[in-house]
Amino acid sequence: MNESALREQICRFGASLFERGLTPGASGNISVRLSDGGWLVTPTNVSLGFLDPARLSRLDxxxxxxxxxxxxxxxxLHAAIYESRKAAAVVHLHSTHAVAVSMLPEINPANALPPLTPYYVMRCGCTALVPYHRPGDPAVGDAIRGLGGRYSCVLLANHGSVLAGETLEAAVFAAEELEETAKLYLLLRxxxxxxxxxxxxxxxVEHFNLSPELCRM
Known part of the structure; x- marks a missing residue:
């Protein structure tokens, strides 16, 4: 997919996530890695519901x-994901139920949610929880690097979710699945x-040829 098409895709998915209440206000961000090693990323203090393809940040x-x-x-945060995994896209949301789960005292940092549904296993695998850090703090990146690239899904305590994918579509679908699983967990708690x-x-894992690094819950 060329850069122009990726810009349009970021804006389309951003609007969809915003319109469904998965990241309110100017919260959340999306990035996509380009073939030259650079990125496209959503700008600061801009709602995902009102992105302009021409104004997305282009980084080397x-x-x-x-x-x-x-x-x-x-x-x-995004840089740490790209450094530790072979991801093509990263989606960071402040979705309500995922944030709520990140605050619960019983959550296992190495396996934050149980395998409630097959699609959670298939799209997310296993979710890590990292301690709270101020948004934008380089320590967030250090915490993600500390996971050693073992997780494509991460909860940031009291903050939100981070999903890495082989495509932007895959990262968005995983973000949606994580939010629905968090909602189920809270309903069934x-x-x-x-x-x-x-x-x-x-x-x-065997039928769908899922990653061998997938947590065996």
């Missing part, structure tokens, strides 16, 4: 702004729900 491989508006303050067992998870 070192993160230097080449054109467009100043980029999101969350550049350290304390009810001892039936979750997928290890055999069912293994069957999904």
């Amino acid at each position: 491989a070192s993160g230097r702004l080449l054109s467009g508006d100043p980029p999101t303050k969350e550049i350290p 304390g009810a001892a729900p039936r979750v997928l067992d290890s055999g069912q998870v293994s069957d999904l």
Whole structure:
């Protein structure tokens, strides 16, 4: 996909996420890695619902702004994902249920959500939780690097979700699935729900040829 088409795709997905209430106000950001190693990223203090393709921030491989508006303050977060995984796109949202789960005291940082549905396993695999840091703090990037590239889905405590994908579409779908799983978890909290067992998870991994790094819940 050429750069012009990617710009349009970022704006289209951004508007869809905003219109469905998955990231309010001027929160959230999206980036896509380009073939030359640079990125397209959404600008700072701009709603994902009202993006202009021509004003997206164009960065070089070192993160230097080449054109467009100043980029999101969350550049350290995106850079850490690209440095630690072979991702083509990153989506960071402040969706309500994912943020709520990130605040709960019982959450396992190495496996934040149980395998409630097959699509959570297929799109997200396993979700890490990293401690709270101020938005834009380089320490957020350090925390993600500390995961060693093992997770495509991360919750930032008291902040939001971060999803990496092989395409922008895959990252968006994973963000949506993570939010729905977080919603289910909150609805079922304390009810001892039936979750997928290890055999069912293994069957999904083998049948759909999922990544071998997938957490075996």
